[in-house]
Amino acid sequence: AAGVIQSPRHLIKEKRETATLKCYPIPRHDTVYWYQQGPGQDPQFLISFYEKMQSDKGSIPDRFSAQQFSDYHSELNMSSLELGDSALYFCASSRPGLAYEQYFGPGTRLTVT
Amino acid sequence: DQQVKQNSPSLSVQEGRISILNCDYTNSMFDYFLWYKKYPAEGPTFLISISSIKDKNEDGRFTVFLNKSAKHLSLHIVPSQPGDSAVYFCAVTSGSRLTFGEGTQLTVNP
Numbered sequence: 001a002a003g004v005i006q007s008p009r010h011l012i013k014e015k016r017e018t019a020t021l022k023c024y025p026i027p028r029h030d031t032v033y034w035y036q037q038g039p040g041q042d043p044q045f046l047i048s049f050y051e052k053m054q055s056d057k058g059s060i061p062d063r064f065s066a067q068q069f070s071d072y073h074s075e076l077n078m079s080s081l082e083l084g085d086s087a088l089y090f091c092a093s094s095r096p097g098l099a100y101e102q103y104f105g106p107g108t109r110l111t112v113t
Numbered sequence: 114d115q116q117v118k119q120n121s122p123s124l125s126v127q128e129g130r131i132s133i134l135n136c137d138y139t140n141s142m143f144d145y146f147l148w149y150k151k152y153p154a155e156g157p158t159f160l161i162s163i164s165s166i167k168d169k170n171e172d173g174r175f176t177v178f179l180n181k182s183a184k185h186l187s188l189h190i191v192p193s194q195p196g197d198s199a200v201y202f203c204a205v206t207s208g209s210r211l212t213f214g215e216g217t218q219l220t221v222n223p
Contacts, residue, residue: 004156031209042202042213043157056209090156092211099209100145104156 002026004105006091012111013081021076021108025093031055032074033102034066037088049074081112116140117205119214128223132190136203136214139184143205146179148188151200151216160201161188193221 005024013019025032031050035043045058049068060066063081068074078085088109092102118137126132134148144165149157163170163177163186170177176189186203198221204211 033210035211042215043211045210045212048209050209058210092156094209100147100206100211101159101162102211103159104149106154106156 004091004093004103006089006105006108008108009106010109010111012113014113015081015083017081017112019078019081019110021078021089021091021110023074023076023091023093023105025072025074025091026095026103028095029093029103030072030096031094031099032068032072033092033094034060034074034076035090035092035104037090037107039087043088043090046076078110083112086110086112115215116212117203117214119203119217121217122215123218123220125220125222126193128195128221129192132188132193132197132219132221134188134190134201134203134217134219136186136188137184138186138205140205140207141181141184143207145206146177146186147204147206147211148175148177149202149204149213150197151202157202190219193219195221195223197221 007022033048034046037043046060048056052068066076088107090107092104147162148160151157178187200216202216203214
């Protein structure tokens, strides 16, 4: 079965650089979610999109922005990177009407040096 | 303010026995309660969910129990298998976002 695809899987950036993370949801899933998991922590909700519109916003820094495109893929743009942004970034998607069942991608490990 | 707490960071059981993972929450307004399993270098995998209007949901070897009066959620795995060894997160949802507990590392010994 098709799963959520995230790219790249690993990314190394320097402080103050920018990064773009991509997410391709499971086909026919209409909602995309972004989570951040720091070392030894549980995943923290950042932002979600339903039908290309932002549907919810969590603890996402102002330096980050995201959008969902017409083909339902989503991108998380991160600027002025800080050391503390080093984390695993997960994308998840859900089917219409079943927002509580979220299916996660393998994650992008971002390392800021 | 941790809304979802898993007080046991680790649990070790023998293959074939029951694994019981526990989770406590603070807000009685949550809609759904879920369990996810996570292997290293992979994203969380959805296991099972339960609506706030139910007290039990079963799917194969996995059963989730919800005690609303105690604000307590548990996951039973019977029989446990070595392949079940992973970090288990409970999660709650109000609206569309998930809020996770800290996770419990389950180790099933052959």
